[in-house]
Amino acid sequence: MFKIARKKVLSSTVQLMEISAPLVASSAKSGQFVVLRLNERGERFPLTIASTDKEKGLITIVFQIAGKSTLQLSTLPEGGVILDVLGPLGKYTDLTGVKNAVVVGGGVGIAEIYPEVKELVHEGARVRTIIGARNKDLLFFAEELESAGSELFIATDDGSAGRKGFVTEILKELLDSDKSIDLVLAVGPVVMMKVVSNLTKPYGVKTLVSVNPIMLDATGMCGACRVTVGGKVKFGCVDGPSFDGHQVDFDELMKRLGQFKELEGLSKQKYIDSLKCEKCRE
Amino acid sequence: MPLIRKKTEMKKQEPLARAKNFNEVALGYSEEEALLEASRCLQCKKPFCVEGCPVNINIPAFIKLISEKKYDAAVKKIKETNGLPAVCGRVCPQEEQCELKCIVGKKNEPVGIGRLERFAADRERESGSIEKNAQELSKEKIARVAVVGSGPAGLACAGDLALLGYEVTIYESLHATGGVLRYGIPEFRLPKEILDIEVNYLKQLGVSLELNVLIGKTITVPGLFKLGYKAVFIGTGAGLPSFLGVPGENLTGVYSANEYLSRINLMQAYKFPETDTPVNIGKIVAVVGAGNVAMDAARVSLRLGAEKVYIVYRRGEEEMPARKEEIENAGEEGVIFHLLTAPLEIIGDPATGKVRALKLIKNKLGEPDASGRKRPEPVPGSEYTLEVDTVVSAIGQSPNPLVPQSMPELKTAKHGNIVTDENTGETSVPGVFAGGDISTGAATVIAAMGAGKKAAVSIDKYIKKSL
Numbered sequence: 001m002f003k004i005a006r007k008k009v010l011s012s013t014v015q016l017m018e019i020s021a022p023l024v025a026s027s028a029k030s031g032q033f034v035v036l037r038l039n040e041r042g043e044r045f046p047l048t049i050a051s052t053d054k055e056k057g058l059i060t061i062v063f064q065i066a067g068k069s070t071l072q073l074s075t076l077p078e079g080g081v082i083l084d085v086l087g088p089l090g091k092y093t094d095l096t097g098v099k100n101a102v103v104v105g106g107g108v109g110i111a112e113i114y115p116e117v118k119e120l121v122h123e124g125a126r127v128r129t130i131i132g133a134r135n136k137d138l139l140f141f142a143e144e145l146e147s148a149g150s151e152l153f154i155a156t157d158d159g160s161a162g163r164k165g166f167v168t169e170i171l172k173e174l175l176d177s178d179k180s181i182d183l184v185l186a187v188g189p190v191v192m193m194k195v196v197s198n199l200t201k202p203y204g205v206k207t208l209v210s211v212n213p214i215m216l217d218a219t220g221m222c223g224a225c226r227v228t229v230g231g232k233v234k235f236g237c238v239d240g241p242s243f244d245g246h247q248v249d250f251d252e253l254m255k256r257l258g259q260f261k262e263l264e265g266l267s268k269q270k271y272i273d274s275l276k277c278e279k280c281r282e
Numbered sequence: 283m284p285l286i287r288k289k290t291e292m293k294k295q296e297p298l299a300r301a302k303n304f305n306e307v308a309l310g311y312s313e314e315e316a317l318l319e320a321s322r323c324l325q326c327k328k329p330f331c332v333e334g335c336p337v338n339i340n341i342p343a344f345i346k347l348i349s350e351k352k353y354d355a356a357v358k359k360i361k362e363t364n365g366l367p368a369v370c371g372r373v374c375p376q377e378e379q380c381e382l383k384c385i386v387g388k389k390n391e392p393v394g395i396g397r398l399e400r401f402a403a404d405r406e407r408e409s410g411s412i413e414k415n416a417q418e419l420s421k422e423k424i425a426r427v428a429v430v431g432s433g434p435a436g437l438a439c440a441g442d443l444a445l446l447g448y449e450v451t452i453y454e455s456l457h458a459t460g461g462v463l464r465y466g467i468p469e470f471r472l473p474k475e476i477l478d479i480e481v482n483y484l485k486q487l488g489v490s491l492e493l494n495v496l497i498g499k500t501i502t503v504p505g506l507f508k509l510g511y512k513a514v515f516i517g518t519g520a521g522l523p524s525f526l527g528v529p530g531e532n533l534t535g536v537y538s539a540n541e542y543l544s545r546i547n548l549m550q551a552y553k554f555p556e557t558d559t560p561v562n563i564g565k566i567v568a569v570v571g572a573g574n575v576a577m578d579a580a581r582v583s584l585r586l587g588a589e590k591v592y593i594v595y596r597r598g599e600e601e602m603p604a605r606k607e608e609i610e611n612a613g614e615e616g617v618i619f620h621l622l623t624a625p626l627e628i629i630g631d632p633a634t635g636k637v638r639a640l641k642l643i644k645n646k647l648g649e650p651d652a653s654g655r656k657r658p659e660p661v662p663g664s665e666y667t668l669e670v671d672t673v674v675s676a677i678g679q680s681p682n683p684l685v686p687q688s689m690p691e692l693k694t695a696k697h698g699n700i701v702t703d704e705n706t707g708e709t710s711v712p713g714v715f716a717g718g719d720i721s722t723g724a725a726t727v728i729a730a731m732g733a734g735k736k737a738a739v740s741i742d743k744y745i746k747k748s749l
C-alpha cells in the first residue's frame with residue numbers, strides 16, 4: 001500500500017500527487033517512471049516520476065485524466081492509498097555533456113520534462129523550455145520550470161497565454177537563430193513529438209523523445225510496449241522510454257496506442273455510470 | 283491382486299463444456315480411484331521412479347501411505363522434498379520424468395504418480411489440515427537471505443531456507459507471487475487458489491514477501507547485501523519473449539504469449555469489464571509454436587470466444603514439445619493444427635494497422651539439427667494464406683536480462699543465462715546463487731524447484747562457513 005501524501009489539482013484535467021514510496025524515491029533518476037495499480041481489479045499503468053524527495057521518501061506524479069484508470073486515480077483523496085507502485089522503471093536519460101538544450105513539453109508532458117530540465121541546469125547547460133497547451137487553463141508548472149533555471153517560452157492554441165500557435169513555431173525560431181543548440185528534448189503527445197523530430201532533422205540537432213506505448217508489466221516481460229526505432233524492435237519499458245526522435249516510427253506507435261480504444265471507452269463509460277449511480281443513491 | 287494394465291482414468295470436464303469455461307479441466311481422483319491406482323505400485327526395493335523425479339520424492343513410501351489411507355502422512359512424506367505437490371501433481375511432465383522410469387510402465391501403463399501426488403495434496407487442502415501440518419520453527423534465525431523472484435525456483439529455495447532456520451525475504455517485481463504459475467499457466471490447468479494456499483504455507487514458515495520490487499532497478503543485488511542479507515538467490519526466470527522475426531510483427535493483434543497470457547491470467551482480462559485490463563481476442567486466432575505455452579494460449583482463446591483457433595508449428599506431430607496430455611486436450615476442445623508449417627509474414631490492414639491474415643509456407647523434415655530434431659525445410663511453392671485477426675507468438679522465452687544487466691560482474695552465457703554450478707547454484711559472484719529458468723533457459727516447474735532446493739543447501743553451507 002502506497003499513501004497519497006499530497007494532492008493538487010493543476011487544471012480541469014491534470015492533477016499532481018505526492019506518493020509515499022521510499023524505495024522508489026531513493027533510486028529514481030530523471031526520465032524514469034512508475035507503474036501503478038489502484039486496486040485488485042485495476043490495470044497496471046505507467047506515469048513518469050516528475051520529481052522525488054528522497055529524504056521524505058516521496059515521488060511526485062502528474063497525470064492527465066484520459067480513461068478509467070486516470071479518472072479513478074483523480075477521485076482518490078489526499079491520505080488515500082494506491083495498492084501497487086513499482087519503480088523506478090526504464091533507463092534514465094543520460095544528459096551529461098549537453099551545453100545548450102531546448103526542452104519542449106506539450107500537455108501533460110510539461111510535468112514530465114521537469115526532472116530533465118533540472119538535471120540539464122545542474123549539468124551546466126543553457127536550457128530553454130517551450131511549453132504548450134490548448135489554452136491557459138491547461139498550463140501548469142511554469143513557475144517550477146522557471147525557478148529550476150530555464151528560460152521559458154509559452155504557446156497556446158488559442159493565444160490565451162504566451163504566443164498563439166504551436167510549440168514548434170517557437171522551436172523553429174530558436175533553431176534558426178542559434179546554431180549551437182546541441183539537444184532538443186521533447187515530451188508530449190505523439191503527434192507533437194513527431195512534428196518536433198521532423199523539424200529538427202534537417203538541422204541535424206540530436207533529438208530525444210519519450211515514447212508512451214501501452215504497457216503491461218513494464219519490466220521487459222511481455223513486449224506490449226514494442227516500438228520500432230531505427231528499423232529495430234525495442235521495448236519501450238526497458239530500452240526506453242527515451243529514444244532518438246529521428247529513428248522512432250511514430251505512425252506505428254500511434255496505431256499501437258489505439259489498440260484497445262473501444263474496450264477502454266467501454267471501461268471508462270461503465271465507471272462513469274457507476275459514479276453517477278453512487279451520486280443518485282446519496 | 284490381479285494386475286491392472288491401465289492407469290486409473292482421471293475424470294475430466296467434457297470437451298465442449300470445458301472449452302467455454304475457466305474451471306479446471308482435470309477433476310482429480312476420488313478416494314476409491316486413488317486407492318485403486320495406489321494398489322498398482324509394486325513397492326520396488328530399488329524404485330527407478332525416484333531417480334526420474336528431479337526432487338527425488340520418496341514415491342513408493344508416499345504411495346504406500348495412501349494405500350493405508352494415511353493421507354496426511356503421505357503429504358508429509360512428499361513435502362519432505364517438494365513444497366508444492368498440488369502444483370507439481372498437475373503440471374509436471376510426469377510422462378518424461380517419474381512415470382517414464384516406473385517399472386510397471388515397461389509392459390503396461392506406468393503408475394499414475396502425478397495423479398496420486400495431486401490427490402494427496404488436494405485432500406490435505408480440502409480437509410484444511412495444511413495449517414495444522416505447518417511445522418513450528420525456532421524464532422532464533424541463523425542469518426537473513428534474499429530470494430529474487432517468486433516463481434517455483436524462488437518459492438522452493440525460500441521454503442527450504444526457512445526450514446533450515448533462515449530469515450527469508452522474497453522480492454518479486456510483479457504485484458503477485460508465483461511467476462509463470464500465476465501469469466502463464468491458466469486457471470483451467472492450475473487453479474490460482476491452489477497456488478495461493480501453497481504460498482500461504484510459506485508465509486506460515488515465516489517467509490516474508492515484498493511485492494513490487496524490481497531487483498536491478500528498485501534495489502540492486504549489491505544493495506541487498508548492504509541491507510544485511512548474507513546471501514542472495516536469483517530465480518528471475520525466462521521472461522524475455524521472442525518474436526517471429528517476420529514482417530508485420532508489430533501490427534495490432536499480434537501478441538507475445540507472455541502478453542496474451544498475462545493479460546488473461548495475471549490481470550484477469552477474461553472478466554473484463556469487471557476488471558480493467560482489456561484483451562482483444564478476435565474471431566480467428568493463430569498461435570505459432572507447439573509447446574505448453576502455445577497450447578495454453580490456444581485453449582485460452584477458445585474459452586474467450588474465438589470461433590477458430592489454429593496452432594501453427596514448423597515441425598511435425600512427434601516433435602511438438604508440449605505435454606502429450608495437453609496436446610490431446612487442445613485437440614478435443616477443437617484447436618486445429620497446421621503442422622510442418624512456418625509463418626512468412628503477418629499481413630495487416632495498412633490504414634488501421636490491424637492483423638488481417640497470416641502468410642504461411644509448408645515445411646518438410648530434413649537432416650537432424652543441433653538439437654537432434656529433424657530440421658524443417660521450406661517446400662518451394664507451397665505458400666498459402668490463412669485469414670486471422672489475432673496472432674500469438676509462442677516460440678520461446680529467453681532469460682530475463684534485468685539482473686545481469688545491472689551487475690556486469692555476474693557471468694552469463696550466450697543466451698543471457700546466468701552461469702551457475704549445476705550442483706550448487708553458485709554464480710561467479712560470491713554469495714550470489716541462481717537457479718531455474720534464469721540459468722537453464724525455459725524448462726519445467728519441477729526442474730526450477732529442484733534448482734532452488736539445491737541452492738538452499740549450498741547457501742546454508744556458504745553462510746555457516748562464513749559465520
Ligand SMILES: Cc1cc2nc3c(=O)[nH]c(=O)nc-3n(C[C@H](O)[C@H](O)[C@H](O)COP(=O)(O)OP(=O)(O)OC[C@H]3O[C@@H](n4cnc5c(N)ncnc54)[C@H](O)[C@@H]3O)c2cc1C
Pocket residue numbers: 033045046047048049062063064065066067068069070071108112211212213214215241257258259261264265268
Ligand atoms: C513511460 C510512460 C510514461 C507516462 N507518463 C505519464 C505521465 O507522467 N502523465 C500522464 O498523464 N500520462 C503518462 N503516460 C500515459 C499514461 O500511462 C496513460 O495516459 C494512461 O495509461 C491511460 O490510462 P487510462 O486507463 O486512464 O486510459 P485508457 O483507457 O487506457 O486510455 C484512454 C485514451 O488514452 C490513450 N492512451 C492509452 N494509453 C496511452 C499512453 N500510454 N499514452 C498516451 N495515450 C494513451 C488511448 O488510446 C485512449 O484513447 C505515460 C505513459 C508511458 C508509457
Ligand SMILES: Cc1cc2nc3c(=O)[nH]c(=O)nc-3n(C[C@H](O)[C@H](O)[C@H](O)COP(=O)(O)OP(=O)(O)OC[C@H]3O[C@@H](n4cnc5c(N)ncnc54)[C@H](O)[C@@H]3O)c2cc1C
Pocket residue numbers: 373374375430431432433434435436453454455456459460461462463466467495496497498517518519520521543574575576578605682684685717718719720724725726727728730
Ligand atoms: C504458459 C506456460 C506454460 C507452462 N506449462 C508448464 C507445464 O505444464 N509444466 C511444467 O513443468 N512447466 C511449464 N512451464 C514452464 C515453467 O513454468 C517454468 O519452467 C518455471 O515456471 C520456471 O520457474 P522459475 O522460478 O525459474 O521462473 P518463473 O516462474 O519465470 O518466475 C520468475 C519470477 O521472478 C520475477 N522476476 C523477474 N525478474 C525480477 C527482478 N529483477 N526482480 C524481482 N523479481 C523478478 C518474475 O516476475 C517471476 O515472478 C510453462 C511455462 C509457461 C510460460
Ligand code: SF4
Pocket residue numbers: 334335336337338339341364370371374375376379380381395396399728
Ligand atoms: S514432482 Fe513431478 S516428477 Fe516428482 S514425483 Fe511428482 S510428478 Fe513426478
Ligand code: SF4
Pocket residue numbers: 322323324325326329330331332341342383384385386393395
Ligand atoms: S517404479 Fe513404479 S512400481 Fe516401482 S515403486 Fe516406483 S511407482 Fe511403484
Ligand code: FES
Pocket residue numbers: 214215216217218219220221222223224225226235236237238
Ligand atoms: S511493458 Fe511488458 S515488456 Fe514492456
